[in-house]
Amino acid sequence: AITEALEQEGVDVVFGLPGNPAHLLEDLEDHSNIRFVLMRDEPSAVYAAYAHARLTRKPAVCFSNPGPGITNLVTGLLEASSGSLPVIALCNGVVENHDGMGAFQELDAQALMRPVSKWSMRVTDTRKTSWVMQRAFSIAQNGRPGAVFVELPTDLALLPADIPAYVPCLGRHRTQASVDVLEAAAERIAAARRPALVCGSGAYWSDAGEAIVRLAHTAGISLFTTPGGRGTVAETDPLFHGLTGLYFTELGKQRFLDADLVISVGSRMEAFSTGSWTLLPEQADYIQIDIDAETIGMNWRPDVALVGDARLVVEELADRVEARVDAKTVQSRITAWSTERRQHIERARADAFQPHTPIRPRHVVAAANRVFGDDTILMKENGGSDLWCYYWPYYSVLQADDCVPMGEQTAMGVGIIGSIGAKLACPDKQVLCISGDAAMFMAMKELATAAELGLGITWVVLNNHALGWVQYNQLLKQRSYFGTGFRQNADLVAIAGAQGCAAWRVTDPGELEAVLQQARDSNAEGQPALVDVEIAAHDYHPHFVDVHRRKIGE
Numbered sequence: 001a002i003t004e005a006l007e008q009e010g011v012d013v014v015f016g017l018p019g020n021p022a023h024l025l026e027d028l029e030d031h032s033n034i035r036f037v038l039m040r041d042e043p044s045a046v047y048a049a050y051a052h053a054r055l056t057r058k059p060a061v062c063f064s065n066p067g068p069g070i071t072n073l074v075t076g077l078l079e080a081s082s083g084s085l086p087v088i089a090l091c092n093g094v095v096e097n098h099d100g101m102g103a104f105q106e107l108d109a110q111a112l113m114r115p116v117s118k119w120s121m122r123v124t125d126t127r128k129t130s131w132v133m134q135r136a137f138s139i140a141q142n143g144r145p146g147a148v149f150v151e152l153p154t155d156l157a158l159l160p161a162d163i164p165a166y167v168p169c170l171g172r173h174r175t176q177a178s179v180d181v182l183e184a185a186a187e188r189i190a191a192a193r194r195p196a197l198v199c200g201s202g203a204y205w206s207d208a209g210e211a212i213v214r215l216a217h218t219a220g221i222s223l224f225t226t227p228g229g230r231g232t233v234a235e236t237d238p239l240f241h242g243l244t245g246l247y248f249t250e251l252g253k254q255r256f257l258d259a260d261l262v263i264s265v266g267s268r269m270e271a272f273s274t275g276s277w278t279l280l281p282e283q284a285d286y287i288q289i290d291i292d293a294e295t296i297g298m299n300w301r302p303d304v305a306l307v308g309d310a311r312l313v314v315e316e317l318a319d320r321v322e323a324r325v326d327a328k329t330v331q332s333r334i335t336a337w338s339t340e341r342r343q344h345i346e347r348a349r350a351d352a353f354q355p356h357t358p359i360r361p362r363h364v365v366a367a368a369n370r371v372f373g374d375d376t377i378l379m380k381e382n383g384g385s386d387l388w389c390y391y392w393p394y395y396s397v398l399q400a401d402d403c404v405p406m407g408e409q410t411a412m413g414v415g416i417i418g419s420i421g422a423k424l425a426c427p428d429k430q431v432l433c434i435s436g437d438a439a440m441f442m443a444m445k446e447l448a449t450a451a452e453l454g455l456g457i458t459w460v461v462l463n464n465h466a467l468g469w470v471q472y473n474q475l476l477k478q479r480s481y482f483g484t485g486f487r488q489n490a491d492l493v494a495i496a497g498a499q500g501c502a503a504w505r506v507t508d509p510g511e512l513e514a515v516l517q518q519a520r521d522s523n524a525e526g527q528p529a530l531v532d533v534e535i536a537a538h539d540y541h542p543h544f545v546d547v548h549r550r551k552i553g554e
Contacts, residue, residue: 001126001163002090002152003027005133006034006061008168013037013052013424014090015045016063023092023157024063037424037453040445042069044417046076049087051379051404051418055425057205059086059140066094066154067105070112075411077147078116083228083407084201086140086148093122093151109151118146123153126161138169144292145205174206175291177306177313185263185287185304186317190324192261192285195221198244200273201228201407202266202290206310209233209400212265215318220330221263222255222337226273227380227390229266231403235396238338242392245273248543249391251344255337256281263287266310268295272408275547289313345393352394358536359509361388361462365395365434368460371516374398376430377422380405381415384469384540385436385462391541395434402429413443416459420446423455430456430523437463437492437532444495447528451500456523460516461532465489472538476552496530503530 002024006014013035018025028034039045045062053060064073073089080087094103113120119139121132132150140148189195197216203209203225209232216223216239223240225232227247233240242252256262259281266289267273274280277299288295288302289310296305306313352366365388378389378397389395397403404422406414415433423431435443440461450457471484496503502522504515512533519529 001129001161001166002133003032003034004166005130005137007032008166009137010058011061014061014063015039015048015052015421017042017045017065017069018063019065019069019092020154023065023154024090037420038449040449042072043076043413044446044449046073046080046087046089047414047417048421048424050076050080050083050085050414050421052421052425053080053085053087054083054404055377055401055422057207059088059137060421061088061090064089064091066092067107070107070109073149074112074116076414077113077149079407079409079411079414081116081118081146081407082409083405084145084205085407086145088136088140088148088150091149091151092157093153095155096124096153097155099153109149113149116147117149120149122151123156126156126159127163129161130164130166134167134169141172144202144295174309174312175307176316177289177308181304181306182313182316182320185306186320186324188261188285188287188304189219189221189263189317189321192219194259195219195261195263196256196259197221197223197263197265198267198269198273199223199225199229199232199265200267201226203229203310204232204266206266206291208265208311208314211311211314211318213237215314215321217334218318218322218330219325220333222259224252224256226267227405228407230405231397231401234398234400235392236398238341239334240392241341243390245275245279246544246547247390248279249344249348249393249541250543251340252392253279253543259284261285261287263289265289265314266291269299270408274299348393355509356536357507357509358534359506359512360536360539361385362394362539363509364460364462364512364533364535365389367513368432368434368516369395371513372430372432372458372520375428376402376432377426378403379415379419379422379431379433381433381435381439382406382410382412383436383439383467384472385464385535386434387469387540387544389434412439416440416443417446419457419459420450420453420455423450423457424453430520431458433457433459435459435461436468437461437465437486438467440492441490444499447496447501447530448499450528454526455528456526457528458516458519458523459528459530461492461530462535463492463532464535464537466537468538472540472548475538476548492530492532501528501530503532505532505534507534
């Protein structure tokens with residue numbers, strides 16, 4: 001019954017780790033064309049599903065087993081719910097007829113999963129199986145998307161049962177804001193002289209990018225994204241000015257803080273996206289667009305609130321604004337902003353490629369962007385070393401959709417392992433993950449999975465032999481590097497090679513682009529690659545430095 005549900009909902013791959021093949025695997029093999037991807041560890045299954053859900057904009061499925069198999073799902077499901085992604089976790093539960101009696105691997109999985117999921121359900125009546133699966137798919141992808149957990153006791157799973165035929169869920173429901181608030185929002189947008197629009201993860205999920213670009217060019221609006229909204233629009237657009245909050249670059253921060261109107265699309269404007277609410281233009285009016293009414297006014301009270309699907313709302317706004325604006329005034333604004341933007345990009349690129357030994361992280365991400373170019377999915381990671389790939393235009397996402405960021409939980413290893421789900425979701429795209437060494441050591445077990453599957457993925461490791469971001473706080477306080485650095489450094493190139501990957505270590509900036517090209521060539525042949533780059537320690541963007549110095553009162 002579960003396999004039938006997966007097939008009818010259009011699931012083409014399940015990521016997981018089996019306990020007994022009689023649970024799910026045999027049914028997938030005998031009764032479906034669904035691919036089962038065997039991961040090395042349960043958390044990896046959720047991370048791969050996370051990236052797959054992001055890129056396909058459909059629920060993705062992972063599978064695990066009782067006890068520690070369930071606890072190992074928690075971090076990934078927390079990240080999926082945080083990142084507003086529909087990941088459905090299926091699991092064998094402890095046997096129903098011995099539940100509460102000290103059964104093997106006994107666990108109150110429902111209590112564990114409720115804080116990290118939108119819905120958690122244990123099937124105790126097999127006749128409800130089809131209904132439970134239908135609800136799982138509906139809840140995961142509607143409203144603000146998120147994780148769902150379904151537990152099926154192992155003894156019930158192997159019993160004959162009279163289960164109704166599966167009827168697919170109704171899919172995604174798109175709702176529209178009311179006419180009065182659409183009119184009010186359109187009036188404010190048309191009247192604004194320095195408007196800014198922030199794309200959150202909801203804008204990406206709704207596939208609102210084309211509508212947002214149209215509205216921006218109709219009204220002359222500078223475009224930004226939160227980390228979660230990155231990929232909503234191509235960052236080559238002349239109105240794009242980078243990320244918000246911690247990831248402001250000079251021009252973006254100036255443009256945003258000078259805005260007289262801010263429009264957020266599918267963002268809760270949480271701490272990371274706003275510098276803990278210290279980087280908001282105090283003089284600006286605020287329009288909030290979100291499908292989840294509960295997020296309205298959660299952090300910043302809007303002057304106009306539009307509850308509805310991001311794409312539908314923005315399309316309607318673009319129509320209404322077009323009749324209200326003066327095209328010549330808008331074009332003049334766009335021309336002036338585009339000139340400043342071009343100069344900003346030229347300065348950043350000149351800065352990025354200045355020769356420096358040890359190699360600076362900004363050089364690595366800019367070189368990777370140049371070598372891999374178009375049709376490359378950027379897999380984000382977490383930690384200090386990879387920060388430069390967040391600072392546009394050092395790395396620029398060249399096509400809409402081509403970015404998988406983490407949620408605000410920022411669990412390390414999600415991007416490295418999620419690259420597998422990304423490549424399976426988009427086999428015709430290149431997949432590039434930029435990581436620090438600490439995150440790589442947390443996730444290296446799955447390099448062999450990528451090699452076994454013949455997936456052309458490149459991981460670029462910015463290696464500073466430390467938990468760099470954590471250590472930087474010690475540097476600012478003039479403390480010793482206690483508990484933040486690694487004195488015994490394993491050979492990443494040897495480990496990657498032993499798992500079937502092509503691998504190189506780079507210490508000379510003059511060799512970097514040639515090695516990146518070799519990695520790309522290996523990917524084209526179906527071989528994953530790892531490039532371990534020895535980087536300069538604590539080389540951070542000026543805005544990042546300023547934020548952290550202000551935190552400690554310097």
